[in-house]
Structures are given as structure tokens and as C-alpha cells.
Amino acid sequence: MFQIVSDSSCDLSAKQLEEAGIAVVPFYITLDGNRYLKEGADLSVQDFYEYCVQHPECYPKTSMPSVQDYIEAFTPYLKEGKDILCYCITKLFSGSVNSASTARDLLKEAYPEREIRVVDSTLVTGLLGLFLLELSSYAKAGHSLQETFEKGEEIRKSAAIYFTTENLYYLAKGGRIGKLTELAIRSLNIRPLICFKTGELHPIGVSRGRQNSFDKVIEIARKEIKKQKLNLSDYTYGYGWGYDREEAEPFFHQIRSLFKEIFGAVPDFVQVQIGATIGVHTGPYPVGFGFIKKASPEINK
Numbered sequence: 238m239f240q241i242v243s244d245s246s247c248d249l250s251a252k253q254l255e256e257a258g259i260a261v262v263p264f265y266i267t268l269d270g271n272r273y274l275k276e277g278a279d280l281s282v283q284d285f286y287e288y289c290v291q292h293p294e295c296y297p298k299t300s301m302p303s304v305q306d307y308i309e310a311f312t313p314y315l316k317e318g319k320d321i322l323c324y325c326i327t328k329l330f331s332g333s334v335n336s337a338s339t340a341r342d343l344l345k346e347a348y349p350e351r352e353i354r355v356v357d358s359t360l361v362t363g364l365l366g367l368f369l370l371e372l373s374s375y376a377k378a379g380h381s382l383q384e385t386f387e388k389g390e391e392i393r394k395s396a397a398i399y400f401t402t403e404n405l406y407y408l409a410k411g412g413r414i415g416k417l418t419e420l421a422i423r424s425l426n427i428r429p430l431i432c433f434k435t436g437e438l439h440p441i442g443v444s445r446g447r448q449n450s451f452d453k454v455i456e457i458a459r460k461e462i463k464k465q466k467l468n469l470s471d472y473t474y475g476y477g478w479g480y481d482r483e484e485a486e487p488f489f490h491q492i493r494s495l496f497k498e499i500f501g502a503v504p505d506f507v508q509v510q511i512g513a514t515i516g517v518h519t520g521p522y523p524v525g526f527g528f529i530k531k532a533s534p535e536i537n538k
Contacts, residue, residue, distance in 0.1 A: 258373060280513075299513055301332050403522040484522070511523050
């Protein structure tokens with residue numbers, strides 16, 4: 238028996254985590270630069286976005302889970318006689334995997350008979366969430382830790398997400414782009430279009446206006462679905478939003494219409510509220526669409 242563990246950057250809801258049997262270790266969020274709150278436990282994702290909307294000049298930050306956080310998360314399962322398979326946010330975004338690895342090393346002496354495998358998922362936000370849901374289903378079908386790990390290595394390479402956000406303010410505040418570039422783009426009402434795949438962020442264009450940014454992401458999704466020859470039954474699809482679910486609904490309607498057009502059917506999209514780990518870089522209004530190959534299509538019908 239083994240337990241799947243991740244950090245809260247996977248952005249799955251409490252209900253999704255409970256149903257899948259996945260444990261998470263929270264990231265920390267600071268709104269004022271002084272007090273750090275546990276994501277989900279001390280501060281909900283919605284309250285985080287509410288603060289950002291009400292304080293538009295603020296720049297919240299996140300901090301990775303500590304070694305002690307992972308020790309406390311792992312220990313109860315080890316005491317139950319379970320091994321652990323832990324997937325962390327891509328190391329390009331955070332050192333969460335380092336904290337988990339150190340916790341593993343410190344626990345080895347006390348639990349030498351247990352396996353604690355810590356893995357850099359190379360994924361982030363809803364993509365990590367989709368990945369974990371697939372591995373949870375695969376493990377529940379009776380597969381071992383090693384088999385589940387091997388399946389994860391296979392399917393994570395297929396994951397991609399395409400998204401847009403309101404502006405580049407938060408990216409500029411974080412030093413991700415030049416301030417003058419951000420001010421110029423902001424003054425022109427231009428929205429960035431971004432893709433995350435193969436473990437990295439890739440700029441894929443800009444658009445002017447919110448609806449136009451939705452249209453462009455949809456068009457990119459159309460091209461990628463055809464280019465990669467995706468089919469309806471072998472992939473899991475999801476879409477996500479930040480602060481305002483209702484504001485993002487036109488985009489989700491377009492995604493559903495796109496699938497109806499291409500496949501003649503609409504899948505059950507996994508719905509994810511994008512959390513603070515990415516929200517501190519995108520601001521309150523990220524919206525996107527992602528997919529990953531199913532771990533075992535026959536058990537996901």
C-alpha cells in the first residue's frame with residue numbers, strides 16, 4: 238500500500254483531493270510581507286484573490302512548504318505501514334521538491350522498511366492536478382508504487398496548458414519582465430498568451446482585450462488538438478480560472494463548443510480554481526485550458 242502526496246500547487250479542491258485520496262502539503266502565502274499563512278488552511282484561494290482585487294497595488298508572495306511540513310505530512314502514513322509517492326511542483330518554480338527530499342532523508346532511519354519516493358513532477362497548477370487524478374485512478378486499480386511511478390513518467394510528457402491573464406503587472410512586479418515593457422503593454426490593453434509544457438513557460442503571443450485573448454487561446458487550442466491528433470477518449474481535459482468563475486464562463490463555453498465541433502461530444506472537464514502559487518504571478522484573472530494523456534483509458538470511461 239502507498240499514499241500519493243503533493244503540494245498545494247496542484248490546485249485541486251478539498252473535495253477533489255478527498256475523493257481521489259490524495260494528501261497535500263500547503264504552500265505559504267504572505268499578503269503583507271510579514272505574516273505567512275498556509276494556503277487552504279489559514280487562507281482560502283478565494284480570499285487570496287479577494288485581497289488582490291481589493292488591493293490592486295499589492296504584490297503577494299508564496300513560500301514553499303518546509304522540511305518539517307513534509308515530515309509531519311509523511312509520518313502518519315509511514316506509521317500506518319504505507320509507502321509514499323510524492324510529486325512536487327516543477328523545481329523551476331519552487332524548491333518544494335528539495336524540502337520533501339530532505340524530509341525523506343531524515344525519516345529513513347526511523348522507517349528503513351518504508352519507501353518514500355519524491356519526484357519533481359515538472360508540472361504546475363491544474364496540470365499537476367490532472368496528473369495526480371490520473372495516477373490516483375491508476376493506483377486504485379491495483380497498480381504498485383513502481384508501476385504508478387512508471388506510468389507517471391510516461392503521461393506527464395503529454396501535459397500542456399494554454400492560458401491568458403488580464404495583464405503583466407504581477408509578472409513585472411516579480412521581475413519576470415522589464416518594467417518599461419509591462420507599462421507599455423498595459424497602456425495598450427494587451428493581454429499575454431502563455432503555454433506551459435515540457436516543464437517550461439513559453440510566450441505564445443499577445444492580444445488586445447479580454448474577449449480577444451479568449452478567442453486566441455481557443456484558436457491555439459484548436460490547432461494543438463489537430464496537430465497532436467488528440468482524441469476524446471485517451472486524454473483528460475480541464476479548465477481553470479482565478480478570482481471570478483462567472484467572468485471566465487464565456488471562455489469555458491467556447492472550449493465546450495470547440496470540442497462539440499471537433500469531436501461531436503463534450504468531455505467531463507476537470508474544473509480547477511487556479512491557486513496562489515501561480516496567482517501571485519498572474520494576478521486575479523488567469524483563465525486557461527489544459528490536457529494530459531490518461532493513465533489507463535479503460536478505467537476512465
